[in-house]
Amino acid sequence: MIFGNKSQLKTKTAIALAVAASLGLTACNSDNNDKKNHKDQIKLRVMETSDLHTNIMDYNYYKDAEDQTIGLARVASIVKSARAEVKNSVLVDNGDLLQGSPMGDYMADEFKKNNNALTDTHPAYKAMNLLDYDVGNIGNHEFNFGLEFLDQSIAGANFPYINSNVICDTNCGNDELDKYDNRFTPYIIKEKVVVDTDGDEHKIKVGYIGFVPPQIMLWDAKNLAGRVEANSIIESAKIYVPQMKAEGADIIVAIPHSGIGNPDDKNPDMENAVYKLTQVDGIDAVMFGHSHQVFPSEKYADLENADIEKGTINGTASVMPGRWGDNLGIVDLVLEKDGDSWTVVDSQSSTRAIFDANEKTPLVTVDKDIHDAVELEHKGTRAYVNAPIGKASANMYSFLSMAQDDPTVQIVADAQMWYAQDKLPENLKSLPILSAAAPFKAGGRYSDSDSDQYVQVDKGNLAIKDAADLYLYPNTMVALKITGNELKEWLECSANQYNQIDPAKTEMQQLINRDGHPTYNFDSIDGVTYKIDVTKPSNYDRDCVAQDITGGSQRIIDLEYQDQPVTADQEFVVITNNYRGFGGKFAGTGADYIVHDFAVENRQVLTDYIKEKSEFDPKTGESAKEINTEANYNWNFKNIDSSVELNVTFETQDSEKTHNFVEANKRRAMEKLAVEDTVPGFAIYSIDMTQELED
Known part of the structure; x- marks a missing residue:
């Protein structure tokens, strides 16, 4: 093979060396440019628990049995595994921690017994202190047992608490604070050592800011009036977030105990403010709660500017x-x-x-350390809830509470009426006394984890756990003075619980307006009789805001007191709870209508009522009689006159227990349907809206 002469060879060699040198220089410049353009990158995982409602154990105290679907003792396993997957993580709690389960009631009862003092760390913090939380936010139910209980409880947390929109009034329970001072630490900025994707350490400053609905001043007026005030969530964020950035916060995590809300809501004191909060400049993540829902999920697929694949609202990471x-x-x-x-x-x-609600199987194992940490309080709670109080004449299940008058609501209304007739001031006893109550457990938010959320109190011996099942909240009883017109409009808003039924339509029509009206806003009012005409449009939304409906309020008909039509200016006293009484949403509610505050919990009234009517002997724990626990059916639907075969349906729990109760107690023809694609745990029943069954 001939390679050419020496001069050609030298030329080729020189060219090769030049090319090689050029390539080497390019590679060197490339490395330098890469280093110059390289940006350090950190991956940070933010984890959140919310609305635990003192469900520390995986236990249903109403059934006195293990419950694999709930509990910090189980979600703790996910906390630990999720933390182990990453190099950098933080853990926050969103609030509504201290009230909601019998363990919360037990601790509040112990607090009262010990002259308003906690003698040990609250079990919520015995458990949470094992999980290395970075910060906690204060939810609205933290105020249910008063500021002293709250202060003493959170003192047991090994992590800081924040809230930016509750400020002091004249007596906020802290001598070091003046009026308008923040009652709690508004925000904190914590320095955290993190590792970047190259393995190098950095220090970053993570800011946390917390919020609670301003409506605490209505819901817990008895505990908070004159002691604190609550500012707007959004306005507070606009004040403090820039301050946090100015103080060096690299990222800001907002922890609002607040739901998503309406994108078009212009009320600065909105309860559900997350949508607006995601539009506040400077907030990098929103860890929210309050609504007991899951986000991201398909439920929010139609939410404006929400990306449920990435889990953002208005481009802001949200969960x-x-x-x-x-x-x-x-x-x-x-x-x-x-x-x-x-x-x-x-x-x-x-x-x-x-x-897994579909497979009905647990996805995690329990954290034994948490079980051990709260074993004493768990045993105390079980003993507390199983103390006897009386005897029931019939089963009290809320499976039909959306479809007809209901025994679980009836007994609450009866107890309130019983107490008021004795304890009302004499000048009010001369007026007709009515009693308002709503079903608190009627299928929850109708999700795949809520099918067990029905009151299920069996006939026979009753215990404190049954009273707690019938009345979940530590509300207090109040009396309002209203007119007949306000009474009707109160019921009109309540009737928004139902969808409008077309009497000429043969396709399936869902009776219950679950998405548009929470069941706890479905008040029935005892002491009067009335019917609901669901062929008419609802004149109100879920918050009792009047809609532009031709003809106005038309659903409540045949409203009578003692067999006589209620007149517009007729006066009544309505007994209800402080949440409803001070709420101001329903007609006839709000502070201006309150004529008497009984200063007693509705649940205590219910317990005392059961004891008296059962002739309960506290020494023996025995009852001489059975209390009547059947509904009186003072309200009903107006029969629909239709020329076609209507197909109206409602949903309730899917179980043999439910079906047997429906068959034994239905006031109209009802039939369980074979319908696919139902929410797990729920069944669909047809209901005959054209006529009632004969007695």
């Missing part, structure tokens, strides 16, 4: 982890260094469940 420890919320943030600061460049939000 809501259900309730009672059924899910852990996770936001994975990607941060890049920009000069001397860090910027969030990407995010992914998700939730992890502790139970």
Whole structure:
């Protein structure tokens, strides 16, 4: 083979050396440019629990049995596994922690017995202190047992608490604070050592800010009036978030105990403010709750500017982890260094469940350390809830509470009426006394984890746990003075619980307006009789805001008191709870209508009523009689006159127990249907709206 002469060879060699040198120089410049353009990147996982409602154990105290679908003791396993998956993580709690389960009631009862003092760390914190929380937010139910109980409880937390929109009034229970001072620490900025994707350590400053609905001043007026005030969530954020940035916060995590809300809501004191909060400049992640729902999920697929694949609202990473420890919320943030600061460049939000509702199987094992930590309080709670109080004449189940008058609501209304007739001031006893109550447990929010959320109190011996099942909340009893017109409009708003039924339509029509009206806003009022005409449109939304409906309020008909039509200016006293009485949403409610505050819990009234009517002997724990626990059916639907075969349906729990109760107690023809694609745990029943069954 001939390679050419030496001069050609030298030329080729020179060219080759030049090319090689050029390539080497290019590679060197490329390395330098890569280093110059390289940005440090941090991946930070933010985890959230919310609305635990003192469900520390995986236990249903009403049934006195293990419950694999709830509990911090189970979601703790996900916390630990999710933390182990990443290099950098923080854990927050959103609030509504101290009230909601019998364990919460037991601790509040012990507090009262010990002259308003907690003698030991609250069990919620005995458990949470094992999980290395970074911060906790204060929810609205934290105020249910008063500021002293709250202060003493959170003192047991090994992590700081924040709230930015509750400020002091004249007597906020802290001598070091003046009027208008923040009652709690509004926000904190914590320095955290993190590892970037290259393995190098950095220090970043994570800011946390917390919020609670301003409506606490209505819901807990008895505990809070004159002691604190509550500012707007959004206005508070606009004040403090810029301050946090100015103080060096690299990222800001908002922890609002608040639901998503309406994108068009212009009320600065809105209860559900998350949508607006995601539009506040400077907030990088929103860990929210209050609504007991899961976000991201298909439920919010139609929410404006929401990306349920990434879990963002208005481009801001957002998550809501259900309730009672059924899910852990996770936001994975990607941060890049920009000069001397860090910027969030990407995010992914998700939730992890502790139970598979479709397969009816647990997805995690229990955390034994938490079981051990609260064993004493768990035993105390079981003993507390099983103390006897009386005897029931019939089963009290709320399976039909949306379809007809209901025994679980009836007994609450009866107890309130019984107490008021004796304790009302004499000048009010001369007026007709009515009693308003609503079903608190009627299928929850109708999700795949709520099918067990029905009152299920069996005939026979009753215990404190049964009174707690019938009346979930530590509300107090109040009396309002209203007119006949306000009474009708109160019921008109309540009737928004039902969809409008077309009498000419043969396709399936769902009776219950679940998405548009929470069941706790479905008041029935005892002492009067009335019917609901569901062929008419509802004149109100879920918050009792009047809609532009031709003809106005038309659903409530045949409204009578003692067989006589109620007149517009006729006066009544209505007994209800402080949440409803001070709420101001329903006609005839609000502080101006309150004529008497009984200063007693509705649940205590219910317990005392059961004891008296059962002739309960506290020494023996025996009852001489059975209390009547059947509904009186003072309200009904107006029969629909139709020329076609209507197909009206409602949903309730899918169980043999439910079906037997429906068959034994139905006031109209009802039939369980074979319908596919139902929410797990729920069944669909048809209901004959054209006529009632004969007695």
